[in-house]
Amino acid sequence: xxxxxxxxxxxxxxxxxxxxxxxxxxxxxxxxxxxxxxxxxxxxxxxxxxxxxxxxxxxxxxxxxxxxxxxxxxxxxxxxxxxxxxxxxxxxxxxxxxxxxxxxxxxxxxxxxxxxxxxxxxxxxxxxxxxxxxxxxxxxxxxxxxxxxxxxxxxxxxxxxxxxxxxxxxxxxxxxxxxxxxxxxxxxxxxxxxxxxxxxxxxxxxxxxxxxxxxxxxxxxxxxxxxxxxxxxxxxxxxxxxxxxxxxxxxxxxxxxxxxxxxxxxxxxxxxxxxxxxxxxxxxxxxxxxxxxxxxxxxxxxxxxxxxxxxxxxxxxxxxxxxxxxxxxxxxxxxxxxxxxxxxxxxxxxxxxxxxxxxxxxxxxxxxxxxxxxxxxxx
Numbered sequence: 001x002x003x004x005x006x007x008x009x010x011x012x013x014x015x016x017x018x019x020x021x022x023x024x025x026x027x028x029x030x031x032x033x034x035x036x037x038x039x040x041x042x043x044x045x046x047x048x049x050x051x052x053x054x055x056x057x058x059x060x061x062x063x064x065x066x067x068x069x070x071x072x073x074x075x076x077x078x079x080x081x082x083x084x085x086x087x088x089x090x091x092x093x094x095x096x097x098x099x100x101x102x103x104x105x106x107x108x109x110x111x112x113x114x115x116x117x118x119x120x121x122x123x124x125x126x127x128x129x130x131x132x133x134x135x136x137x138x139x140x141x142x143x144x145x146x147x148x149x150x151x152x153x154x155x156x157x158x159x160x161x162x163x164x165x166x167x168x169x170x171x172x173x174x175x176x177x178x179x180x181x182x183x184x185x186x187x188x189x190x191x192x193x194x195x196x197x198x199x200x201x202x203x204x205x206x207x208x209x210x211x212x213x214x215x216x217x218x219x220x221x222x223x224x225x226x227x228x229x230x231x232x233x234x235x236x237x238x239x240x241x242x243x244x245x246x247x248x249x250x251x252x253x254x255x256x257x258x259x260x261x262x263x264x265x266x267x268x269x270x271x272x273x274x275x276x277x278x279x280x281x282x283x284x285x286x287x288x289x290x291x292x293x294x295x296x297x298x299x300x301x302x303x304x305x306x307x308x309x310x311x312x313x314x315x316x317x318x319x320x321x322x323x324x325x326x327x328x329x330x331x332x333x334x335x336x337x338x339x340x341x342x343x344x345x346x347x348x349x350x351x352x353x354x355x356x357x358x359x360x361x362x363x364x365x366x367x368x369x370x371x372x373x374x375x376x377x378x379x
Contacts, residue, residue, distance in 0.1 A: 009081070010079060010080065013084040016085075017129075018159060020051040020163075022113065022164070023055070025164070032056045035055045037351055050329035052348070063096060073096075073104050084111070106183060109173040113162060113163070115128070115157070122191075156197060166188035224274035230282060238301045239300050241299045246298055324346050
Protein backbone atom coordinates (compact mmCIF):
# COMPACT_ATOMS: atom_id res chain seq x y z
CA UNK A 1 0.00 0.00 0.00
CA UNK A 2 1.07 3.59 -0.58
CA UNK A 3 -0.23 7.04 0.25
CA UNK A 4 -0.22 9.14 3.42
CA UNK A 5 -2.72 6.81 5.11
CA UNK A 6 -0.89 3.59 4.25
CA UNK A 7 -1.23 1.20 7.19
CA UNK A 8 -4.60 2.59 8.30
CA UNK A 9 -7.40 0.00 8.45
CA UNK A 10 -11.04 0.99 8.00
CA UNK A 11 -14.29 -0.96 8.34
CA UNK A 12 -17.10 0.56 6.27
CA UNK A 13 -20.66 -0.52 7.00
CA UNK A 14 -22.40 -0.24 3.66
CA UNK A 15 -24.56 2.82 3.00
CA UNK A 16 -25.12 5.25 0.14
CA UNK A 17 -23.85 8.75 -0.65
CA UNK A 18 -21.69 10.51 1.93
CA UNK A 19 -20.55 7.41 3.84
CA UNK A 20 -19.10 5.70 0.76
CA UNK A 21 -17.62 9.03 -0.33
CA UNK A 22 -15.75 9.34 2.98
CA UNK A 23 -14.52 5.75 2.67
CA UNK A 24 -13.48 6.43 -0.93
CA UNK A 25 -11.40 9.45 0.11
CA UNK A 26 -9.69 7.44 2.85
CA UNK A 27 -8.98 4.64 0.37
CA UNK A 28 -7.65 7.15 -2.17
CA UNK A 29 -5.20 8.31 0.49
CA UNK A 30 -3.93 4.79 1.04
CA UNK A 31 -6.13 3.34 3.79
CA UNK A 32 -7.15 -0.30 3.60
CA UNK A 33 -10.95 -0.27 3.53
CA UNK A 34 -13.10 -3.37 3.96
CA UNK A 35 -16.72 -2.73 3.01
CA UNK A 36 -19.37 -4.71 4.86
CA UNK A 37 -22.33 -4.74 2.49
CA UNK A 38 -25.77 -5.11 4.00
CA UNK A 39 -27.54 -8.32 3.01
CA UNK A 40 -29.95 -7.44 0.24
CA UNK A 41 -28.42 -3.97 -0.04
CA UNK A 42 -25.63 -4.67 -2.49
CA UNK A 43 -25.39 -2.32 -5.45
CA UNK A 44 -25.78 -4.29 -8.65
CA UNK A 45 -23.76 -1.72 -10.59
CA UNK A 46 -20.97 -1.54 -7.99
CA UNK A 47 -18.11 -2.04 -10.48
CA UNK A 48 -19.33 1.06 -12.32
CA UNK A 49 -19.64 3.23 -9.17
CA UNK A 50 -16.54 5.37 -8.49
CA UNK A 51 -17.81 6.00 -4.94
CA UNK A 52 -17.01 2.35 -4.19
CA UNK A 53 -13.54 2.34 -5.71
CA UNK A 54 -10.38 1.45 -3.85
CA UNK A 55 -11.85 -1.01 -1.36
CA UNK A 56 -9.50 -3.79 -0.35
CA UNK A 57 -12.36 -6.25 0.07
CA UNK A 58 -16.15 -6.56 0.15
CA UNK A 59 -18.21 -8.94 2.27
CA UNK A 60 -22.00 -9.19 2.51
CA UNK A 61 -23.46 -9.83 5.97
CA UNK A 62 -26.90 -9.92 7.56
CA UNK A 63 -26.19 -8.01 10.75
CA UNK A 64 -29.43 -9.23 12.28
CA UNK A 65 -27.58 -12.51 12.82
CA UNK A 66 -25.27 -12.69 15.87
CA UNK A 67 -22.60 -14.61 13.95
CA UNK A 68 -22.50 -11.81 11.36
CA UNK A 69 -22.09 -9.24 14.12
CA UNK A 70 -19.12 -11.27 15.36
CA UNK A 71 -17.50 -10.86 11.93
CA UNK A 72 -17.75 -7.10 12.27
CA UNK A 73 -16.35 -7.27 15.80
CA UNK A 74 -13.32 -9.23 14.62
CA UNK A 75 -12.75 -6.65 11.90
CA UNK A 76 -13.07 -3.93 14.52
CA UNK A 77 -10.42 -5.58 16.70
CA UNK A 78 -7.82 -5.12 13.97
CA UNK A 79 -9.00 -1.78 12.54
CA UNK A 80 -8.42 1.88 13.27
CA UNK A 81 -11.70 3.31 11.99
CA UNK A 82 -15.31 2.23 11.52
CA UNK A 83 -17.74 4.21 9.37
CA UNK A 84 -21.50 3.71 9.53
CA UNK A 85 -24.49 5.62 8.17
CA UNK A 86 -27.44 4.21 10.08
CA UNK A 87 -30.16 6.32 11.65
CA UNK A 88 -29.44 6.98 15.35
CA UNK A 89 -29.96 3.89 17.48
CA UNK A 90 -29.86 1.32 14.67
CA UNK A 91 -26.19 0.37 15.09
CA UNK A 92 -26.78 -0.06 18.81
CA UNK A 93 -29.78 -2.33 18.20
CA UNK A 94 -27.72 -4.45 15.83
CA UNK A 95 -24.92 -4.78 18.37
CA UNK A 96 -22.29 -2.84 16.39
CA UNK A 97 -22.65 0.50 18.19
CA UNK A 98 -19.82 2.56 19.71
CA UNK A 99 -19.95 0.89 23.13
CA UNK A 100 -19.75 -2.64 21.74
CA UNK A 101 -16.94 -1.69 19.36
CA UNK A 102 -14.97 0.18 22.03
CA UNK A 103 -15.17 -2.87 24.29
CA UNK A 104 -13.37 -4.86 21.59
CA UNK A 105 -11.00 -2.06 20.52
CA UNK A 106 -10.68 1.04 22.76
CA UNK A 107 -8.50 2.74 20.12
CA UNK A 108 -11.19 2.60 17.44
CA UNK A 109 -12.36 5.87 15.87
CA UNK A 110 -16.09 5.37 15.29
CA UNK A 111 -17.36 7.62 12.47
CA UNK A 112 -21.11 8.23 12.30
CA UNK A 113 -22.64 9.77 9.17
CA UNK A 114 -26.21 11.05 9.47
CA UNK A 115 -28.34 13.85 8.12
CA UNK A 116 -29.70 15.32 11.35
CA UNK A 117 -27.06 14.11 13.83
CA UNK A 118 -27.24 11.75 16.78
CA UNK A 119 -29.56 13.93 18.88
CA UNK A 120 -32.15 16.68 18.55
CA UNK A 121 -35.88 16.65 17.66
CA UNK A 122 -35.27 15.56 14.05
CA UNK A 123 -32.56 12.99 14.79
CA UNK A 124 -34.66 9.96 13.86
CA UNK A 125 -36.55 11.57 10.97
CA UNK A 126 -35.90 10.58 7.37
CA UNK A 127 -34.37 13.16 5.11
CA UNK A 128 -32.15 13.81 2.12
CA UNK A 129 -29.58 16.41 1.13
CA UNK A 130 -32.22 18.96 0.12
CA UNK A 131 -33.85 18.77 3.56
CA UNK A 132 -30.63 19.17 5.51
CA UNK A 133 -29.39 22.16 3.52
CA UNK A 134 -32.87 23.72 3.71
CA UNK A 135 -32.86 23.73 7.51
CA UNK A 136 -29.18 24.77 7.64
CA UNK A 137 -29.91 27.95 5.67
CA UNK A 138 -27.81 26.81 2.72
CA UNK A 139 -30.66 26.33 0.23
CA UNK A 140 -32.60 29.57 0.56
CA UNK A 141 -29.90 31.80 -1.01
CA UNK A 142 -29.60 29.66 -4.16
CA UNK A 143 -31.30 30.46 -7.45
CA UNK A 144 -33.26 33.25 -9.14
CA UNK A 145 -35.46 35.59 -7.14
CA UNK A 146 -38.69 34.73 -8.93
CA UNK A 147 -38.51 30.93 -8.59
CA UNK A 148 -38.18 28.39 -5.76
CA UNK A 149 -34.60 27.57 -4.76
CA UNK A 150 -33.30 24.80 -7.07
CA UNK A 151 -31.44 21.85 -5.54
CA UNK A 152 -27.68 22.54 -6.04
CA UNK A 153 -27.23 18.85 -6.91
CA UNK A 154 -26.41 17.03 -3.66
CA UNK A 155 -22.96 18.55 -3.32
CA UNK A 156 -23.53 20.68 -0.22
CA UNK A 157 -25.19 18.27 2.20
CA UNK A 158 -24.11 14.82 1.09
CA UNK A 159 -20.54 15.47 0.06
CA UNK A 160 -19.21 18.85 1.21
CA UNK A 161 -21.08 19.06 4.50
CA UNK A 162 -21.34 15.30 4.95
CA UNK A 163 -18.71 12.94 3.63
CA UNK A 164 -15.86 15.44 3.60
CA UNK A 165 -16.71 16.59 7.12
CA UNK A 166 -16.61 12.96 8.28
CA UNK A 167 -13.15 12.55 6.75
CA UNK A 168 -11.92 15.67 8.59
CA UNK A 169 -13.41 14.39 11.86
CA UNK A 170 -11.90 10.92 11.48
CA UNK A 171 -8.44 12.30 10.72
CA UNK A 172 -8.66 14.72 13.65
CA UNK A 173 -9.67 11.89 15.99
CA UNK A 174 -6.79 9.77 14.73
CA UNK A 175 -4.37 12.60 15.45
CA UNK A 176 -5.79 13.06 18.95
CA UNK A 177 -5.42 9.33 19.53
CA UNK A 178 -1.67 9.71 19.18
CA UNK A 179 -1.58 11.57 22.49
CA UNK A 180 -4.50 9.99 24.37
CA UNK A 181 -4.20 6.43 23.13
CA UNK A 182 -8.00 6.29 22.95
CA UNK A 183 -10.51 6.24 20.16
CA UNK A 184 -13.75 8.24 20.18
CA UNK A 185 -17.03 8.77 18.33
CA UNK A 186 -17.20 11.28 15.47
CA UNK A 187 -20.75 12.59 14.98
CA UNK A 188 -20.76 14.03 11.45
CA UNK A 189 -24.18 15.45 10.58
CA UNK A 190 -24.96 16.87 7.17
CA UNK A 191 -27.07 19.64 8.68
CA UNK A 192 -24.08 20.73 10.81
CA UNK A 193 -21.66 20.56 7.90
CA UNK A 194 -24.00 22.49 5.60
CA UNK A 195 -24.28 25.25 8.21
CA UNK A 196 -20.49 25.26 8.53
CA UNK A 197 -20.09 25.75 4.79
CA UNK A 198 -22.21 28.89 5.07
CA UNK A 199 -19.77 30.57 7.49
CA UNK A 200 -18.56 33.23 5.05
CA UNK A 201 -22.10 34.13 3.97
CA UNK A 202 -23.17 34.29 7.62
CA UNK A 203 -20.33 36.73 8.21
CA UNK A 204 -21.37 38.90 5.27
CA UNK A 205 -24.94 38.96 6.56
CA UNK A 206 -23.78 39.97 10.03
CA UNK A 207 -21.98 42.96 8.51
CA UNK A 208 -25.01 44.00 6.48
CA UNK A 209 -23.37 42.88 3.23
CA UNK A 210 -25.85 40.10 2.40
CA UNK A 211 -29.63 40.18 2.17
CA UNK A 212 -32.15 37.36 2.45
CA UNK A 213 -33.35 38.02 -1.10
CA UNK A 214 -32.13 35.59 -3.75
CA UNK A 215 -30.37 37.02 -6.79
CA UNK A 216 -29.66 40.21 -4.85
CA UNK A 217 -26.09 39.76 -3.66
CA UNK A 218 -22.53 39.81 -4.88
CA UNK A 219 -22.10 36.04 -5.19
CA UNK A 220 -25.61 34.80 -6.02
CA UNK A 221 -25.92 36.00 -9.61
CA UNK A 222 -27.05 39.58 -9.02
CA UNK A 223 -23.68 41.13 -9.86
CA UNK A 224 -23.21 41.30 -13.65
CA UNK A 225 -19.52 40.53 -13.23
CA UNK A 226 -20.16 37.33 -11.22
CA UNK A 227 -22.61 35.17 -13.12
CA UNK A 228 -23.02 33.07 -16.25
CA UNK A 229 -23.90 34.32 -19.73
CA UNK A 230 -25.45 32.51 -22.71
CA UNK A 231 -23.39 32.42 -25.88
CA UNK A 232 -24.44 32.29 -29.54
CA UNK A 233 -24.35 28.48 -29.60
CA UNK A 234 -26.69 28.23 -26.61
CA UNK A 235 -23.88 27.37 -24.23
CA UNK A 236 -22.50 29.38 -21.32
CA UNK A 237 -19.45 31.14 -19.98
CA UNK A 238 -18.80 31.84 -16.30
CA UNK A 239 -17.62 35.30 -15.28
CA UNK A 240 -16.01 35.96 -11.88
CA UNK A 241 -14.32 39.33 -12.36
CA UNK A 242 -14.75 40.64 -8.81
CA UNK A 243 -11.57 42.69 -8.41
CA UNK A 244 -11.13 45.94 -10.39
CA UNK A 245 -8.13 44.71 -12.38
CA UNK A 246 -9.95 41.56 -13.45
CA UNK A 247 -13.05 43.57 -14.26
CA UNK A 248 -10.98 45.88 -16.45
CA UNK A 249 -9.62 42.87 -18.35
CA UNK A 250 -13.17 41.57 -18.77
CA UNK A 251 -14.45 44.83 -20.20
CA UNK A 252 -11.45 45.11 -22.54
CA UNK A 253 -11.92 41.53 -23.76
CA UNK A 254 -15.55 42.29 -24.54
CA UNK A 255 -14.44 45.22 -26.66
CA UNK A 256 -16.15 47.75 -24.42
CA UNK A 257 -14.97 51.02 -22.93
CA UNK A 258 -15.28 51.13 -19.15
CA UNK A 259 -15.93 54.88 -19.33
CA UNK A 260 -19.14 54.22 -21.27
CA UNK A 261 -20.49 51.80 -18.67
CA UNK A 262 -21.98 52.19 -15.19
CA UNK A 263 -19.49 51.84 -12.37
CA UNK A 264 -18.65 48.27 -11.46
CA UNK A 265 -20.08 48.47 -7.97
CA UNK A 266 -22.86 50.95 -8.72
CA UNK A 267 -25.83 48.70 -8.03
CA UNK A 268 -28.22 51.12 -9.72
CA UNK A 269 -26.46 50.31 -12.99
CA UNK A 270 -26.25 46.54 -12.62
CA UNK A 271 -29.32 45.81 -14.75
CA UNK A 272 -28.01 47.93 -17.61
CA UNK A 273 -24.55 46.41 -17.26
CA UNK A 274 -25.93 42.88 -17.32
CA UNK A 275 -27.96 43.65 -20.43
CA UNK A 276 -24.88 45.02 -22.21
CA UNK A 277 -22.72 42.08 -21.23
CA UNK A 278 -25.48 39.66 -22.33
CA UNK A 279 -25.67 41.29 -25.76
CA UNK A 280 -21.94 41.02 -26.31
CA UNK A 281 -21.56 37.47 -25.02
CA UNK A 282 -24.41 36.33 -27.28
CA UNK A 283 -22.42 37.43 -30.34
CA UNK A 284 -19.88 34.57 -30.20
CA UNK A 285 -19.77 30.90 -29.32
CA UNK A 286 -18.67 29.65 -25.95
CA UNK A 287 -15.40 28.27 -27.30
CA UNK A 288 -14.66 31.49 -29.19
CA UNK A 289 -14.96 33.40 -25.94
CA UNK A 290 -12.81 30.82 -24.18
CA UNK A 291 -10.11 31.26 -26.79
CA UNK A 292 -10.36 35.04 -26.65
CA UNK A 293 -9.95 35.17 -22.88
CA UNK A 294 -7.32 32.42 -22.69
CA UNK A 295 -4.33 33.72 -20.74
CA UNK A 296 -6.09 36.93 -19.73
CA UNK A 297 -6.71 37.69 -16.05
CA UNK A 298 -10.39 38.35 -16.67
CA UNK A 299 -11.75 35.37 -14.67
CA UNK A 300 -13.77 34.05 -17.61
CA UNK A 301 -14.16 30.31 -18.14
CA UNK A 302 -16.30 28.07 -20.35
CA UNK A 303 -19.08 26.18 -18.58
CA UNK A 304 -18.22 22.59 -19.47
CA UNK A 305 -20.52 19.59 -19.32
CA UNK A 306 -19.71 16.48 -17.27
CA UNK A 307 -18.52 14.81 -20.48
CA UNK A 308 -16.44 17.81 -21.60
CA UNK A 309 -14.61 18.51 -18.33
CA UNK A 310 -12.11 15.61 -18.66
CA UNK A 311 -10.97 16.99 -22.03
CA UNK A 312 -10.11 20.47 -20.77
CA UNK A 313 -6.41 21.06 -21.56
CA UNK A 314 -5.56 22.27 -18.06
CA UNK A 315 -7.26 19.29 -16.41
CA UNK A 316 -5.59 16.91 -18.87
CA UNK A 317 -2.15 18.23 -17.95
CA UNK A 318 -2.91 17.94 -14.23
CA UNK A 319 -4.46 14.50 -14.55
CA UNK A 320 -7.58 15.70 -12.76
CA UNK A 321 -9.58 12.84 -14.26
CA UNK A 322 -8.66 9.19 -14.67
CA UNK A 323 -10.24 6.25 -16.44
CA UNK A 324 -10.78 3.10 -14.40
CA UNK A 325 -12.00 0.14 -16.43
CA UNK A 326 -13.82 2.38 -18.86
CA UNK A 327 -15.33 4.73 -16.27
CA UNK A 328 -14.11 8.35 -16.35
CA UNK A 329 -13.91 9.75 -12.81
CA UNK A 330 -12.12 12.34 -10.71
CA UNK A 331 -8.59 11.39 -9.69
CA UNK A 332 -7.70 11.26 -5.99
CA UNK A 333 -7.07 14.66 -4.43
CA UNK A 334 -5.24 16.49 -2.98
CA UNK A 335 -1.71 15.83 -4.28
CA UNK A 336 1.24 14.95 -2.05
CA UNK A 337 4.91 15.63 -2.77
CA UNK A 338 6.22 12.41 -1.18
CA UNK A 339 3.52 10.00 -0.07
CA UNK A 340 1.81 9.51 -3.40
CA UNK A 341 -1.34 7.45 -3.07
CA UNK A 342 -2.30 4.37 -5.06
CA UNK A 343 -4.05 4.64 -8.43
CA UNK A 344 -7.80 4.08 -8.07
CA UNK A 345 -8.94 0.49 -8.39
CA UNK A 346 -12.47 -0.40 -9.53
CA UNK A 347 -15.23 -1.18 -7.05
CA UNK A 348 -15.38 -4.71 -5.76
CA UNK A 349 -18.61 -6.58 -6.56
CA UNK A 350 -20.69 -6.76 -3.40
CA UNK A 351 -19.63 -9.68 -1.22
CA UNK A 352 -17.00 -10.93 -3.66
CA UNK A 353 -14.30 -11.34 -1.00
CA UNK A 354 -16.39 -12.97 1.73
CA UNK A 355 -14.49 -16.24 1.95
CA UNK A 356 -11.08 -14.57 1.98
CA UNK A 357 -12.11 -12.05 4.64
CA UNK A 358 -13.61 -14.72 6.90
CA UNK A 359 -10.61 -17.00 6.53
CA UNK A 360 -8.28 -14.13 7.38
CA UNK A 361 -10.34 -13.47 10.52
CA UNK A 362 -9.88 -17.06 11.67
CA UNK A 363 -13.33 -18.49 10.94
CA UNK A 364 -13.42 -22.25 10.38
CA UNK A 365 -14.94 -23.98 7.39
CA UNK A 366 -18.21 -24.80 9.13
CA UNK A 367 -18.58 -21.24 10.44
CA UNK A 368 -17.88 -19.84 7.01
CA UNK A 369 -20.43 -22.09 5.36
CA UNK A 370 -23.05 -21.09 7.93
CA UNK A 371 -22.36 -17.42 7.33
CA UNK A 372 -22.22 -17.66 3.56
CA UNK A 373 -25.13 -20.02 3.11
CA UNK A 374 -23.14 -22.66 1.24
CA UNK A 375 -19.71 -24.19 0.77
CA UNK A 376 -17.11 -21.57 1.66
CA UNK A 377 -14.99 -22.39 -1.34
CA UNK A 378 -17.77 -21.22 -3.68
CA UNK A 379 -18.01 -17.76 -2.14
